[in-house]
Amino acid sequence: MHELGIAVAIVVATLRAATPLMLAGFGELITERSGVLNLGVEGMMLVGAAFGFIGAVVSGSLLVGFIIAMIAGAALALVFGVLTLSLMANQVATGLALTIFGVGFSALVGVKWVGMPLAGLPGAIWPHLSTAPPLVQQMMLIDPIVVIAILVPFAAHWFIYRTRGGLILRAVGESHDVAHALGYSVLRIRYLAVLCGGAMSGLAGAYMSLSYSPMWAENMVAGRGWIALALVVFSTWKPAWLALGALLFGLVTIAQFQAEGLGVAVSPNLLAMLPYLATVIVLVLISRDATRLKLNAPAALGRPFHATA
Amino acid sequence: MDASAPPPRLRLTGITKRYASVVANSGIDLSVGPGEIHALLGENGAGKSTLVKIIYGVVHPDEGEIAWEGRPVRIADPNAARALGIGMVFQHFSLFESLTVAENIALGLGAREGIGELTARIEEISRRYGLAVEPSRHVHHLSVGERQRVEIVRCLLQAPRLLIMDEPTSVLTPQEAEGLFDVLRRLASEGCSVLYISHKLEEIKALCEAATVLRGGRVVGGCDPRTSSEQQMAELMIGGELPVAHRRAPLKEGRASLIVANLSLPADEPFGTHLRDVSLTLRDGEILGVAGVAGNGQKELLAVLSGERRAPAADAVRIADVAAGLMGPAARRRLGLAFIPEERLGRGAVAEFPLTENALLTSYQHGLVRAGMVRFGAVEAYARQIIARFGVVAAGTQAQGSSLSGGNMQKFIVGREVGTNPRVLLAAHPTWGVDIGAALAIRQALMDLAAAGSGVLVVSEDLAELFEISDYISVLSGGRLSPPRRTHETTVEEVGLLMGGRMAGAARQHEARGVVDAA
Numbered sequence: 001m002h003e004l005g006i007a008v009a010i011v012v013a014t015l016r017a018a019t020p021l022m023l024a025g026f027g028e029l030i031t032e033r034s035g036v037l038n039l040g041v042e043g044m045m046l047v048g049a050a051f052g053f054i055g056a057v058v059s060g061s062l063l064v065g066f067i068i069a070m071i072a073g074a075a076l077a078l079v080f081g082v083l084t085l086s087l088m089a090n091q092v093a094t095g096l097a098l099t100i101f102g103v104g105f106s107a108l109v110g111v112k113w114v115g116m117p118l119a120g121l122p123g124a125i126w127p128h129l130s131t132a133p134p135l136v137q138q139m140m141l142i143d144p145i146v147v148i149a150i151l152v153p154f155a156a157h158w159f160i161y162r163t164r165g166g167l168i169l170r171a172v173g174e175s176h177d178v179a180h181a182l183g184y185s186v187l188r189i190r191y192l193a194v195l196c197g198g199a200m201s202g203l204a205g206a207y208m209s210l211s212y213s214p215m216w217a218e219n220m221v222a223g224r225g226w227i228a229l230a231l232v233v234f235s236t237w238k239p240a241w242l243a244l245g246a247l248l249f250g251l252v253t254i255a256q257f258q259a260e261g262l263g264v265a266v267s268p269n270l271l272a273m274l275p276y277l278a279t280v281i282v283l284v285l286i287s288r289d290a291t292r293l294k295l296n297a298p299a300a301l302g303r304p305f306h307a308t309a
Numbered sequence: 310m311d312a313s314a315p316p317p318r319l320r321l322t323g324i325t326k327r328y329a330s331v332v333a334n335s336g337i338d339l340s341v342g343p344g345e346i347h348a349l350l351g352e353n354g355a356g357k358s359t360l361v362k363i364i365y366g367v368v369h370p371d372e373g374e375i376a377w378e379g380r381p382v383r384i385a386d387p388n389a390a391r392a393l394g395i396g397m398v399f400q401h402f403s404l405f406e407s408l409t410v411a412e413n414i415a416l417g418l419g420a421r422e423g424i425g426e427l428t429a430r431i432e433e434i435s436r437r438y439g440l441a442v443e444p445s446r447h448v449h450h451l452s453v454g455e456r457q458r459v460e461i462v463r464c465l466l467q468a469p470r471l472l473i474m475d476e477p478t479s480v481l482t483p484q485e486a487e488g489l490f491d492v493l494r495r496l497a498s499e500g501c502s503v504l505y506i507s508h509k510l511e512e513i514k515a516l517c518e519a520a521t522v523l524r525g526g527r528v529v530g531g532c533d534p535r536t537s538s539e540q541q542m543a544e545l546m547i548g549g550e551l552p553v554a555h556r557r558a559p560l561k562e563g564r565a566s567l568i569v570a571n572l573s574l575p576a577d578e579p580f581g582t583h584l585r586d587v588s589l590t591l592r593d594g595e596i597l598g599v600a601g602v603a604g605n606g607q608k609e610l611l612a613v614l615s616g617e618r619r620a621p622a623a624d625a626v627r628i629a630d631v632a633a634g635l636m637g638p639a640a641r642r643r644l645g646l647a648f649i650p651e652e653r654l655g656r657g658a659v660a661e662f663p664l665t666e667n668a669l670l671t672s673y674q675h676g677l678v679r680a681g682m683v684r685f686g687a688v689e690a691y692a693r694q695i696i697a698r699f700g701v702v703a704a705g706t707q708a709q710g711s712s713l714s715g716g717n718m719q720k721f722i723v724g725r726e727v728g729t730n731p732r733v734l735l736a737a738h739p740t741w742g743v744d745i746g747a748a749l750a751i752r753q754a755l756m757d758l759a760a761a762g763s764g765v766l767v768v769s770e771d772l773a774e775l776f777e778i779s780d781y782i783s784v785l786s787g788g789r790l791s792p793p794r795r796t797h798e799t800t801v802e803e804v805g806l807l808m809g810g811r812m813a814g815a816a817r818q819h820e821a822r823g824v825v826d827a828a
Contacts, residue, residue: 164415171405171416178403181367182417183387294578295407 010254012142016212017275018250019149020045020204020221024228025235025242026152027200032232033160034193035173035300039095040080042225043102044198045205048073050106052206053216054113066145066206073202074195076102081194085187088304099225107218118214145207153243160239169193173298176305186305201225227276234283236296241286249279316379318343318471318502319364319395324373326359333359334370335526341471346493346503348513348534351523352546352744353716357506360523361473364504365397366390378470396464397473398457404448406580410459411444417463434465438492449580453602454485461492471502478512482602483772483805490516508546508745510539524548547745563593566645566764567733568627572620574613582606584613587790589783591733591764596755597793598779599768600804603738606788607768608651611737614766615648616641629732643674645732649722649739653715657722660711664703667710668692668725675729695724699750716747723751727758734758734765740774752778772801784808 024041031038051072056065080098083089160166168189172179176186208224209216227249235241252275259271287293317340324337334356341347351357362368364375366384375382377393384390390397404413411424414431428444435442440458448456457477464472474493478486493503493516505517513520513534520537522530522545530545567590574584584606591597601607612618613626620626620634627633628644638648648671650656658667665688669677677687692706699720703713710718719739726734736755740748756778759765768785769775775782781793784807791807 167408167412167416170408174405174407178405179416181387181399181403183366183391184416299406 013254014250015146017253018246019146020208020224021228021246021249022149022152023204024201024225025231025246026156027197028228028232029242031193031197032301033169033173033298034190035176035298036190036194037091037302038080038197039092040098041201041229042221043099044073044076044201045221045225046106047076047102048202048205049209049220050110050216053209056210062210065210069202069206070199074198077194077198081191085190091302110216113216143211145211153239157239173300176300180307227279230280234287236287236293245279245283248282249275252278315343317341318378320376322374324363324370326370332526337528339521341502341504343502344497344500345519346497346505346517348517348520349504349506350520350546353742355523356526357523361475365395391467394470396467396469398460398464398477399475404456406449409445409447410442413448414463418466430466431462434462453604454481469501473504475506482808483801484809510542522546563595565590565592566629567591570625572625582609582788584609585788589790591766593764594759594762596759596765596779598775598782599785600772600775600782601785601808603770605786607785611735611768614735647726647729647731647734649726649736651737653718654710658710658718662710663707665689665692665706672725672729695721695728699724716743719743720747720750723754727754731763734763736767738769772804
């Protein structure tokens, strides 16, 4: 019974740690599959975290918080879209600027809310938590956002490979000129993909500030946006590999906490580095086949589209 | 006119399209009858592409009317064109490499039907017209001919009443082209009109019933290709008399200047071709034509000859008796190699540079740089000399590369490379997309260079061109190079079979002869 409890605790904790990466990663996967490289994930997550937290506290509703976070992420993505898609600014530079902006903007907006608890809201998303048996309490930590994060890979796989919309998305990312010649609106599809990526990043950020560690602190996303970006590339744009990468990150994060708890004589800073390092190393090993990387990469990734005719 | 006669399938009246600086189409009238195979003829820049884009709804005309089966219509986008019954097979195929045949077709149809039903319909059409395609294969595995069949099947699935074919045979072997003609004739006999764009006059004579000739964005005439001569049609196209290329004197056996020995090289790209045991010898004063459909290893062969990729061993490529296989492009150029790449802007020249700097790029080793300093006066003079000798149309030596038309840029690049007096010149598709006048000038320059004692290796898909200028022809197919044949001892049909990959049987017979030739 006790061992089962530990196993469940590890699985639950892993899922929770993997959730932000799963959400932001799949948002970015959709964006990149349309041929747009948005390096602003970290910034969009932070803005989502700040606005989600403020929204939840002000409105007294977590749901409102999450919705505001998604709108905030999408709004930032819209700025990126206008700059790179309509005005054809360089995607890499604009994405970096977006992250820098998001870091500063979220800190500015959230400065009054630093350290404030989620006052007046239930301690977690499920009510009556404290009266349930311990094992159920553990399971209850799987809040609806985690459930969404678990479903996202399946939904994304189904959408990308089984639906007509996914086919068009892949087509636009493969060759915007051909898609345009066939009569598809490249810019509209890319805008939708970029907005989807922004909303997912915002949601991921809000999960950080409303559930994972329910509070707002400056720069609290702590590089997860960058890891999500790296996961997308190293997963060679495949939903299954991306999901595995996110889970791996979650697992090593938990291992790191355990190691700290057991008092391993290693600097906590080194341990904190571990999830990032392990994820990157494993995925680099997976994706070292350059041919496969090229074969799966959206061929039009990062290239601006201008309808010449 | 007989009142009961059906209206033309498509009638354009006074179509005009202006861009910022040029008028692409000016007052164009065109009429295509039901079941008619109509040729649209013209040089590059004559306005053919703009006109078909207007018909297909990709571009909107500034003035003029389009009537479809007698009713005036406005074609807003390709979907509207398809809804009317207009299908188009693009010159550069509009297929997605990483998707399957069925997925590609689904994207082109815009219909919401499952891949399963679609697959059944694809198979039915491909049986009916003898167009072999496999719905579940990925496009990047397909040959160019197969890709074209996919495009045609995609059009046919919409039961088109007008099929636009943009330069469809430029990438086909002669046998594949003949197969395509059969399909088009069959479609025409079933009542589908065909608008056939090409500059290959012999094809138009064989296939089309009517022709409209464009020059400078205007209709300059129409003719019946079945009764007009190729000479007449060509002169209509270029608006003057066709210059005649001068065949040079037969060659003397020169010394070998470029030797490739048993070179095998894996592809470095997912969709690339592996080179398999390629051997060739190019002698001074000789033009060797390498025929073959693009994608059979041409890119890879040229990269390993020019030095952009290193050969596995120094000995695999010898230039002027030096083992050059491991040298980079600059070192090879110092041995007397010159290279005219396939892409003009981006590889042959820098679009943002003026012509003077583009001239300097590959010729700096030829007296244009002294003590590490550029001699701008000499560079200027060199650029001016190229422009004058090749009749490059440009706004002076300071004109940016991107401001020149493709044909003029190509003439400039050819001039620059020929001007270095190379021992060996590699030319990749030198006249691809170049108009007749410029193509003649380029071929003449290659022949003159060979007559002056250089070795010239020409990779081209244009068999007529290779037969015109080459002393020997080899065929590159699936990464293998056939033994060279003397041009006057072989035929287009024979080369066409080799291009189609029928090497095994034919090659053995040739091998014996190849050895005799070499001896």
